[in-house]
Amino acid sequence: MSFLRLVSLVLFLLFAILFIVGVYIYNKFIRLRVSIESSWSDIDVLLKKRNDLVPNLVETVKGYASHEKILFERVTEARSRAMQATTLKEKAETENIISGALKSLFAVAESYPDLKASIQFSQLQSQLHQIENEIEYARRYYNALVRDYNTMIDSVPSNLIAYLFSFKKGEFFMLDTEAEREIVQVKF
Numbered sequence: 001m002s003f004l005r006l007v008s009l010v011l012f013l014l015f016a017i018l019f020i021v022g023v024y025i026y027n028k029f030i031r032l033r034v035s036i037e038s039s040w041s042d043i044d045v046l047l048k049k050r051n052d053l054v055p056n057l058v059e060t061v062k063g064y065a066s067h068e069k070i071l072f073e074r075v076t077e078a079r080s081r082a083m084q085a086t087t088l089k090e091k092a093e094t095e096n097i098i099s100g101a102l103k104s105l106f107a108v109a110e111s112y113p114d115l116k117a118s119i120q121f122s123q124l125q126s127q128l129h130q131i132e133n134e135i136e137y138a139r140r141y142y143n144a145l146v147r148d149y150n151t152m153i154d155s156v157p158s159n160l161i162a163y164l165f166s167f168k169k170g171e172f173f174m175l176d177t178e179a180e181r182e183i184v185q186v187k188f
Helices: 003-064 069-084 088-109 113-117 119-154 158-164
Strands: none
Touching: 003 069, 003 088, 003 113, 003 119, 003 158, 069 088, 088 119, 113 119, 119 158
């Protein structure tokens, strides 16, 4: 075998390996991007479920604590804003607001023993608690996918593929309010 043929074969094999690695990295980007979109869709479904429970919860509490009008308006407004949000950033902001409003609603409910004893309220509270846990899990999964995707964008050699095909970093679903970042004080 001549030297020229050997060099050509080595170059061809090198090019083939680089091509295969490039295709693998590109496909991994695509898989992560689709997984991120899918997990965001899961979060969106859970947020819709939670938003569908809110009117029932408000109506139940209203029956027992009708003088808490400002709170009911705040919860209803937060729900409306959450349902109108379209971008990830808007969704995160409005969902943080609705979480705070629901915490206030449950705090008011603590003042009404008849309400706390209501089967309907207990069931709604239980469903909401379950959905909140599912949302928390879905957020963690979504953020883990975004972390992996963003890490690939910043790592060598996948950053070359990211640059060539214009892959942009994903946004994390984060807490935006200071109240949610504060440490809860437990006093007895």
